[in-house]
Amino acid sequence: MAMARDAPSPPHPFEIHMVASAASPEFALLRRTLRRSRAVALDAEWKPRRSRPSSSSSADPSPSSSSSLFPPVTLLQIACRAVAGEGGGGGSSSPVFIVDLLAVAAEALWEPLRELFESPEVLKLGFRFKQDLVYLSSTFSSHGCDPGFDRVEPFLDVTTIYHHLNSQNMGRKLPKETKSLATVCAELLGISLSKELQCSDWSCRPLSEEQILYAAADAYYLLEIFSLFEQKVFTDGKYLASPRGNASTLAAKLDKTIEESKLSNIFENGIDTIDSFESDGNLSIHSMTLPTSYAFDGDCITHVIRKYGEMIVLKDSDKKPRPSRRRGKEQLHTNIKSKEQLLDNSDWQGPPPWDPFVGGDGCPKFLCDVMVEGLAKHLRCVGIDAAIPSSKKPEPRQLLNQAYKEKRVLLTRDVKLLKYQYLIGNQVYKIKSLLKNDQLVEVIETFQLKISEDQLMSRCTKCNGNFIQKPLTIEEAIEASKGFQVIPPCLFNRNLEFWKCTDCSQLYWEGTQYHNAVQKFISVCKLND
Structure with missing residues (x-):
């Protein structure tokens, strides 16, 4: 919002x-x-x-x-x-x-x-x-x-x-x-x-x-x-x-x-x-x-x-390349290379866990690992439920468990995670793009997500929570922000509506940054086409 x-x-x-x-x-x-x-x-x-x-x-x-x-x-x-x-x-x-x-x-x-x-x-x-x-x-x-x-x-x-x-x-x-x-x-x-x-x-x-x-x-x-x-x-x-x-x-x-x-x-x-x-x-x-x-x-x-x-x-040893840990694994890498390439180049097979045909609720949900954590905020900006790992340095098993329990698709750039797909029924997808805007478009197109202008900026970009149903007045926003967040005085006389995240209590308002972000994602998602 x-x-x-x-x-x-x-x-x-x-x-x-x-x-x-x-x-x-x-x-x-x-x-x-x-x-x-x-x-x-x-x-x-x-x-x-x-x-x-x-x-x-x-x-x-x-x-x-x-x-x-x-x-x-x-x-x-x-x-x-x-x-x-x-x-x-x-x-x-x-x-x-x-x-x-x-x-x-x-x-x-x-x-x-x-x-x-x-x-x-x-x-x-x-x-x-x-x-x-x-x-x-x-x-x-x-x-x-x-x-x-x-x-x-x-x-x-x-x-x-x-x-x-x-x-x-x-x-x-x-x-x-x-x-x-x-x-x-x-x-x-x-x-x-x-x-x-x-x-x-x-x-x-x-x-x-x-x-x-x-x-x-x-x-x-x-x-x-x-x-x-x-x-x-x-x-x-x-x-x-x-x-x-x-x-x-x-x-x-x-x-x-x-x-x-x-x-x-x-x-x-x-x-x-x-x-x-x-x-x-x-x-x-x-x-x-x-x-x-x-x-x-x-x-x-x-x-x-x-x-x-x-x-x-710099010592003399610093000026010489250190032996790569991968050198001792070159033979193993060669043996599994063809398998990894097959996994890397494969398209999404689906259906996703939120599909009603497999017992889902129809609401797309993703889990972005640390390699694509920035993508999570972009997905939230277009109204998509995108979580991040519950721990800072999660093990593969922890990621897979979180994705399975919350019925999410795990998004990653780590090809090693693809070998675990069989454990949770095609709930891992490898992001191919490098830039966040391109990654967002890739996810939208791969999973055929429907994005509307009303969805833009409708989730908390900080914690992935939802907003309260009714906007706050400036007086209510000031009261809610005490000891937590500072509202710039220049906003007091601008007759703005304030929205509060139901999970982390972060306050939002439709300022210049909001309008710039809406225009950005309208362009990225090609909503005017």
């Missing part, structure tokens, strides 16, 4: 500079910006490897063959942030540079990158960046820039930042478990960071607009997350500012920024930057995001570098 506030379309508040030549103005701007930056976020993209290099090529010691040891990096994203008062030379205080490594000469970029990676004054940010560094080093080495790169310091991983932000004691030992970047962005920034294009072919040119925005966002939001970390360091009293940036001055700046952000009409633009302020006036780290253009005193970054800075060092 309405668009969920916890699943907004990602805003794009960054300025993108495409660097496609070492002689371009963008490359010169990149070099100037790097010299003036104190915090730099890094990410890389490469073409996913579909098969292992042959033994003959790996035995060849020539530079051309060494590049086949790892997939070549084709795109490097660099998001920069200067110290307060120092611009990067562009129109944005946090520009994002997309460097096309298929077009920019490696020898022109190698020296600036090496200086950046080893500069003790610049904090480098990344998300599991060691693998990116291994592939970058291999790529530059294959182009004659030997020995590539072997270290990045000081470095701070976003996973480390995430655990510090969720810890009362920032010095305690961090847990080993890690979360995806999309999950971290959703929890800390309220940003829905789509990962649909992660496995797209990054060696194809020209890049699509969606690929460029995806790549830029991955780097930019690393800086946004670091800004939250700076706020926590400051507000927790972990950092005592120097006379150039004393505590009272910085606190005044912080209060002013909060007030300006609070008064701005950001909700009209669909960007939930501020959800709530604590009753005692203190800043809530998880509910407020300062714009990246607000930079703390440079001494604060220095303190973070000294206190929390890490180091990435």
Whole structure:
């Protein structure tokens, strides 16, 4: 009925500079910006490897063959942030540079990158960046820039930042478990960071607009997350500012920024930057995001570098591909390959468990495993009952049991699950498409689902629940939201209807995001045809 506030379309508040030549103005701007930056976020993209290099090529010691040891990096994203008062030379205080490594000469970029990676004054940010560094080093080495790169310091991983932000004691030992970047962005920034294009072919040119925005966002939001970390360091009293940036001055700046952000009409633009302020006036780290253009005193970054800075060092063993666990199973894989291909290419046989002819109620129901969890929200958006696994890391038997008990079709991209089909009577379907929109269309066409415009946005995208039959007034919605959800004040005088999920109590309303989502799914489902 309405668009969920916890699943907004990602805003794009960054300025993108495409660097496609070492002689371009963008490359010169990149070099100037790097010299003036104190915090730099890094990410890389490469073409996913579909098969292992042959033994003959790996035995060849020539530079051309060494590049086949790892997939070549084709795109490097660099998001920069200067110290307060120092611009990067562009129109944005946090520009994002997309460097096309298929077009920019490696020898022109190698020296600036090496200086950046080893500069003790610049904090480098990344998300599991060691693998990116291994592939970058291999790529530059294959182009004659030997020995590539072997270290990045000081470095701070976003996973480390995430655990510090969720810890009362920032010095305690961090847990080993890690979360995806999309999950971290959703929890800390309220940003829905789509990962649909992660496995797209990054060696194809020209890049699509969606690929460029995806790549830029991955780097930019690393800086946004670091800004939250700076706020926590400051507000927790972990950092005592120097006379150039004393505590009272910085606190005044912080209060002013909060007030300006609070008064701005950001909700009209669909960007939930501020959800709530604590009753005692203190800043809530998880509910407020300062714009990246607000930079703390440079001494604060220095303190973070000294206190929390890490180091990435590549050993010789890191520069050699590790033996695949699959190598010892190659013979077994060969024996079952034909069977898996048969299963993989087979069409849905049916009938589905909800079919009245087999005792079903006629209402389509699906279970999306972790590999297609994003598809579940798309199905809910078009009014289809789509559940996710009851546990975070379910075993195949648990998935099959849940599908069987709830009379659902299990949707997956894991071909191994298809061999269990005989246990639950054709209740497993392998999704062939990679992108969520395409996956949605595939499911609709395969199971011949009937989608109408009245069904759009009729289920809770958060928990898959149904809405109450009668809409709430603004007074009822405010009462229902107390201690649970914040309703933006700008909605009070807009005579809107509010809907409440009967399962999780999430509130929804027909705002801009709702109407945009309806138009999107009308187009995807071709309801106008």
